[in-house]
Amino acid sequence: MFPPYSEKILRKRVAKVAWCPTSDLAAIVFDDSSIALCRDGVSPIWSLPAPNDSNVLALAWNPQGNEFVVGSADGTVTRIDARSYEPKCTTCWPSALKTLDNNFGDSSITALCWVNFSRHKAQEMYLHGFDPSVLDFTQVLPALSMEPPDEPIPLIPTQRIKKPPFPEPPMDDMDDQTLLLIGDEEGYIHICLNGTYHIGSFSTRSKGSKDAFSLATIDACADVSELQTLSYRKTAAVNEVSFSTLQCDLLRCRRTELCNLATEHGHVLFLLQYIRQTINVLAKHHTTVTSLSKQNATKISDLLLSRNEQTLPMPEIELLGLIATGNPCEAVYEYFTQLLSEQQLKRWGERATHSYSCSQMIVCEYLQPACERLLLHLDTLYGYSLWTERYNGLLDPEAVELCMRRTKKLMQSLTRYLADVTKESVTFSEFIKWMSNMFYKFVGEGGTEAEVIPYDPWRAVEHIRNSFASDRLAPYFTASSTAPAQEMNFSDMVGSVSDACRAMLEQPSITLSANITVTESQTLELDCTRDDTPIGRFAASWMDEDQAKQHFALKQRNEALGDKVILIKKDLKGVEPAGYASLEFGSCHISDLEFLDAEEIALVSAYPTQETLLSTIEYNAMEYVPFQAQHARIEELQECQFSRSMELEKTKDAVIGANGRPRRRTIGVYRANRKASSYFLDE
Numbered sequence: 001m002f003p004p005y006s007e008k009i010l011r012k013r014v015a016k017v018a019w020c021p022t023s024d025l026a027a028i029v030f031d032d033s034s035i036a037l038c039r040d041g042v043s044p045i046w047s048l049p050a051p052n053d054s055n056v057l058a059l060a061w062n063p064q065g066n067e068f069v070v071g072s073a074d075g076t077v078t079r080i081d082a083r084s085y086e087p088k089c090t091t092c093w094p095s096a097l098k099t100l101d102n103n104f105g106d107s108s109i110t111a112l113c114w115v116n117f118s119r120h121k122a123q124e125m126y127l128h129g130f131d132p133s134v135l136d137f138t139q140v141l142p143a144l145s146m147e148p149p150d151e152p153i154p155l156i157p158t159q160r161i162k163k164p165p166f167p168e169p170p171m172d173d174m175d176d177q178t179l180l181l182i183g184d185e186e187g188y189i190h191i192c193l194n195g196t197y198h199i200g201s202f203s204t205r206s207k208g209s210k211d212a213f214s215l216a217t218i219d220a221c222a223d224v225s226e227l228q229t230l231s232y233r234k235t236a237a238v239n240e241v242s243f244s245t246l247q248c249d250l251l252r253c254r255r256t257e258l259c260n261l262a263t264e265h266g267h268v269l270f271l272l273q274y275i276r277q278t279i280n281v282l283a284k285h286h287t288t289v290t291s292l293s294k295q296n297a298t299k300i301s302d303l304l305l306s307r308n309e310q311t312l313p314m315p316e317i318e319l320l321g322l323i324a325t326g327n328p329c330e331a332v333y334e335y336f337t338q339l340l341s342e343q344q345l346k347r348w349g350e351r352a353t354h355s356y357s358c359s360q361m362i363v364c365e366y367l368q369p370a371c372e373r374l375l376l377h378l379d380t381l382y383g384y385s386l387w388t389e390r391y392n393g394l395l396d397p398e399a400v401e402l403c404m405r406r407t408k409k410l411m412q413s414l415t416r417y418l419a420d421v422t423k424e425s426v427t428f429s430e431f432i433k434w435m436s437n438m439f440y441k442f443v444g445e446g447g448t449e450a451e452v453i454p455y456d457p458w459r460a461v462e463h464i465r466n467s468f469a470s471d472r473l474a475p476y477f478t479a480s481s482t483a484p485a486q487e488m489n490f491s492d493m494v495g496s497v498s499d500a501c502r503a504m505l506e507q508p509s510i511t512l513s514a515n516i517t518v519t520e521s522q523t524l525e526l527d528c529t530r531d532d533t534p535i536g537r538f539a540a541s542w543m544d545e546d547q548a549k550q551h552f553a554l555k556q557r558n559e560a561l562g563d564k565v566i567l568i569k570k571d572l573k574g575v576e577p578a579g580y581a582s583l584e585f586g587s588c589h590i591s592d593l594e595f596l597d598a599e600e601i602a603l604v605s606a607y608p609t610q611e612t613l614l615s616t617i618e619y620n621a622m623e624y625v626p627f628q629a630q631h632a633r634i635e636e637l638q639e640c641q642f643s644r645s646m647e648l649e650k651t652k653d654a655v656i657g658a659n660g661r662p663r664r665r666t667i668g669v670y671r672a673n674r675k676a677s678s679y680f681l682d683e
Helices: 249-253 255-307 315-325 330-339 342-386 397-442 457-468 490-505 507-515
Strands: 004-009 014-019 025-030 035-039 043-048 056-061 067-072 077-081 088-093 109-116 178-184 188-193 197-203 214-220 226-234 239-247 517-525 539-544 549-556 564-571 579-584 589-595 600-606 612-618 631-633 637-639 644-647 654-659 666-671 675-680
Touching: 014 056, 014 666, 025 056, 025 067, 067 109, 088 188, 109 214, 178 214, 178 226, 188 214, 188 255, 197 255, 197 507, 214 539, 214 549, 226 539, 226 549, 249 255, 249 507, 255 315, 255 330, 255 342, 255 457, 255 490, 315 330, 315 457, 330 397, 342 397, 342 490, 397 457, 397 490, 490 507, 539 589, 549 589, 564 589, 589 654, 600 654, 612 654
Parallel strands: 014 654, 056 109, 517 631, 579 637
Antiparallel strands: 004 675, 014 025, 025 035, 035 043, 056 067, 067 077, 077 088, 109 178, 178 188, 188 197, 214 226, 226 239, 239 517, 539 549, 549 564, 564 579, 589 600, 600 612, 612 644, 654 666, 666 675
């Protein structure tokens, strides 16, 4: 018997579960692919629907226990923060800075593995009288404001504008980095540093093989120099599994360099998102100002056309005539007296002045500091690229220089825009004063003329000529066919910088993908069929580096004779040949299995007598039959004896998930009747 720990009735049936490696939290996937985070494995904290309305096929926790990832049938991997009281989701695959081939964009994600990948810590050297912080140039740069800039004043004064938050900035301390391994149904593994930076994609097929195996499990040794995979292939003619060893020496040798690049990648990606989001707000303010002017220019144009349909309406010429002579034409007089109200004029001035002011603030307090920081991080990457002894093949100096040139070009354009928008703000201020004087001259206030507001007529004339019916700032925001080819708007410039950064940061992916090879592969032909139901696991794996052993377990469906469990043992040092143990349990159905530790594997077996058992097997005590050929068949069977077992009452089948925390080993049992229970594994 296993001592009970907690119990609860859930709303839905559980399909998959993974326990947090550092706390009593469990990520649960229900049969409709919705996801829940549970305390003690059974008490939901929050839940969310299936990402992208796609079936969830794989689940894995960050080894630091602060987040987990789910892999979906549509080929996406979603990161979910477990530290928040509500779910926070971000898509980490396909990567934000990677243009994917068709081979990688839509293959279902079938396996996930997340391991530690910290850089080699160099011995710190203490120099008396030297402060190492003086080399941190980020301390002398203006701080980035994380409060989003103000949006334009809405047309309706009572309307509340919700400002979208900025993306989360990367952590300053990036010593504890991780490596996310993503396996898909085409047999490809994609490597993402910290779950964000794609550094390689490669196939697990043996050299010369054309058969595609769907990955079931992925394991990595401590230094990530080797990967162990189990994959499955089922066709009308064949039903087999393959377990392979992949050599990843470049990950081990370039560990520190890759971690350094990942740190800079996090800053570059954040700053590009920050700049793009801020540019979008800047464009909204520009649209607000131009739309206000064009609305009033259109009103005058319509009045001119109503009097003469053959004329070419030029409202700016009519206003220039008014400011020159003081006498309005009939259309302009009607505009001031019947189409323009005091409230409209006031709102026009308030909204435009606010947008001009915000535009200047956005450039000075948001965009220029962000571009300076981006240039600093690009300069760091440029220094890395010149260190060819360590970064050769990972960074190209010319690619980094291109990013820096395009960033500097964006900064120059922002400087010109700041001067232009400041001038535009001044001319608009004088223009709106003149408009107020004309309005009160023609309409009056309470039957008497209001006091004349002093203004500069030349600046008012400049605004009428350049910004009333036209838009002098348009080249900064819209593409023009008459503009020179080298002149781009802000959006195109940011896109150009992003493209250059993407190409620069893809170099490690190209190098690593070409240097990871399959060194060993063994295929096992199966007689039974795989259980394709989405409930529970098809396969599980455990790597014991202390004993240099890799174990795999897979369940095989057989309606007539009962399910079997096949255990595979592999010596990581290559001293002993790999072997298998095919276990029979009689006429039963194996609904789920999972390795508990280096000694036991747990499984749930349901028998025709309506008895369902939660049992454990000491898999090291099994007799393993060595493989005699690279392509082998199962020839020997053996009956299995449970080391521990407990009957699960009123249960047809169940899904299990174990928590391997030291001195607190628990296992969650999630029955088909939605009853969830957790038990202590150690009495």
